[in-house]
Amino acid sequence: MTSTAPTAPSARRRWAGLVFISIAVALIIVDSTIINVAIPSIVDDLGITSTQVQWVQESYTLVFAALLLVFGTLADRFGRRRILVLGVIVFATASVFAAFSQSGDLLILARLIQGVGGAMVLPTTLSIINATFRGRDRGIAFAIWGSTIGGMVAVGPLLGGWLTTYFSWRWAFGINVPLGIVIIIGVLVFVVESRDAGEPRRVDVVGAILSVITSASLVFGLIEGRTYGWWLTNNTPTFGDWTWPYSWSIIPFVFLLTIVSGIAFVAWGRYRQRAGQTTLLAFSLFAIPSFRNGNIAAMIVSLGEFGIILSLPLWLQNVLGYDALQTGFVLLALALGSFVASGLSGAFGNKTSPETIVRMGIVAEIIGVTGLGIVITAEATWLVVVPFLFVYGIGVGLATAQLTGVVLKDVPVAQSGQGSGTSSTARQIGSALGIAVLGTVLFTAVGASLDAKLSSVPGLPAQTQTQIVDAVVNSAGSAIPALEAQSPAVADAAREAFSDGTRYSAFAAAGFLVLGFLATLRLSGTAPYHEQREEEAAGDNVTTTRTSGEPV
Known part of the structure; x- marks a missing residue:
């Protein structure tokens, strides 16, 4: 199988095309973050619970991650530009339904459809870049692509804050x-x-x-574990007319399904590969060290990177009392850091290996997130938060831009769709797990901390205490401002508890980033894999094959 490369478009046309490819990437990345600052308004308007808050995020990310491999393959087969355009159409159409949603369930459904469109867009943008650019231009194009992701992670909240404050949360989709x-x-x-x-x-x-069953069951278990119980049933799950009949929670069985389907996915893929048939996941690419180790690092880093974005807007608005636009301005520090990183990356690009830049970026992320965990309190202000967000943004910009190039630098053009789909899947699975794990850390910690603090409030009945804890957790903190009028002492306890949960979530994110840094130590800054193979072949008087960067 060979790849039909673009018919030698002019340099001006290639770079102009990259502009619109970058806007397409920005569209789907912004949508994964723009809603964060709008969540309190959505909670007030639609009355959604904290579990639904997570699902508003996860329904998009989950479908996104589950279908990236499928559409990466379809793009190689039916045309990368065609799938990209179709994906944008699906995404924009779903956005209209999201904007007009009248309930949490309808909004989640619209987000599911958006995830389908996003999964069509992201891997095709990478594949188009891989097939269009060569040599040094390819590295620059990947850097622009990665910096776009890093910057849009924070521009999304600013844009969402402006739209929510002066118009409506619905315009965040419109x-x-x-x-x-x-x-x-x-x-x-x-x-x-x-x-x-x-x-x-x-x-x-x-x-x-x-692959869909594996990713869907894993994220479902992580999100719903605190609702249904991790081992024994807390709340009996009901699906239509069927009710879970056992005292054991459904969650362990869901995780068992994850394990079984995951093993079956790998076994099935290897079977098809041995039979010479196409596979959804390009298992042969994992023989390339840069691809294998880079994807492992990307998944772990994404888990730490994007999970913290869920808790910060909630804390800024419900604890510090900022509105959506003010929250967006605070998070703009992250975007500024990412844009600064793009300049630093270019300055160091010719002197430092991409692998070293990735490690520098992750170290900056660890410093930034750990600093956030230290300074987050109920009495904090934006002045102590912004510097660490800026450092964190520098790390995101450095790591994201360079890690993409490291992962795909040795992937043949003929497999660029599968390669970019696998790379994007690793990132999105990491993002989905980050939102699920860190969201669970946040709300579990808030509940436990608030319960302990309310126990010391004199004259507060146990039943009322439970109701307050449930209200704060289920509303994702939106109930805190209303508590001020009823009892300032209870409101103070709620703000402190939500700060505790946000702090623990930040420390958990830092822990995952440390694991991601350790994973990058397996990345080698040596010559590209295909060049090593060709040198070995030449040494054995074997005819060499084309490099991954050459058109076929």
């Missing part, structure tokens, strides 16, 4: 429609179509189903 139109026109004009040549490959349907 803005995707005009942006989608701009992207579609720009991509059709400036991006040349490319696809795999030769006989069309069959899509691994069984592998796709197993």
Whole structure:
């Protein structure tokens, strides 16, 4: 199977196309963060619970992660530009339904459909870059792509804060429609179509189903564990007319399903590979050290990076009392740090290996997140938060931009769709796990801390104490301002408890980033893998194959 590369577009057209590819990436990344600052307004408007708050985030991220591999493969087969455009259309259409949602369940459904569109966009943008650019230009293009992700992580909250404060949270979704139109026109004009040549490959349907079951069950278990109970049933789950009949919680069985389906996915993929059939996951690519180790590092780093973005906006608004726009301005420090990092990355690019820059970025992230955990208190102000967010943003910019290039630098163009889909999947699985794990840490810690603090409030009945804890946790903190009028002492306890949960969530994120840093120690700054293989082949008087950077 060979790859049909773009027909030598001019340099100006390639870079113009990259602009609209970057806007497409920005669209789906912004949408994963723009809603964070709008959550308190959505809670007030639609009356959603803290579990639904997590699902508003997870429904998008989960489907996103589960389908990246599928659409990465489909893009190679049917055309990368075609899948990109179709994905933007699906995403923009789902955004309209999200904007008009009248209940939490309808909003979650719309977010699920958005996830489908996002999964069509992200791997195709990487694959187009991999197939369009060569040599030094490819490295620059990957750096721009990665910096766009890092910057949009924080621009999203600022944009969402402005729209929520002066218009409505619904415009946080409505803005995707005009942006989608701009992207579609720009991509059709400036991006040349490319696809795999030769006989069309069959899509691994069984592998796709197993991958969806694996990721969906894992995230469901992590989010719903505190609701249904980790071992014994707290709340009996009901699905339609069927009710869970056992005293054992459903969660251990869900995790068992994760393990079984995960093992089946790997076994099935290896079987198809031995039979010479196409696989959803390019298992052969994992023989490339940069690809294998880079994906492991990317997944762990994403787990620590994006999970903290869930708790910070809630804390800034419900504890410190900032509105959505003020919250966006505070989080803008992260975006500024990321943009500064793009300049630093360019300055160090010719003197320092990408692997070293990745490690520098993760160290900066660890410093930033740990600092946040230290300074977060109920009495804190934006002045103590912004410096650490800035440092954290520098780390995100350095690590994200360079890690993408490290992972894909040795992937052949013919497998760029699968390679970029695998890389994006690793990141999104990490992001989904980050939101699930750190969100669970946040709300569990808030509940435990508030329960302990209310025990020392004189004259507070146990039943009332339980109701207050449930109200604060289930509302994701939005009930705290209302408590002030009823009892300042209880409101103070709630603010301190929510600060405790946010702090523990930050420390947990720092712990995962430390693991991500350790994973990067397996990355080598040696010559590209394909060049090593060619040198070995030349030494054995064997005809060398083309490099991954050469057009076919």
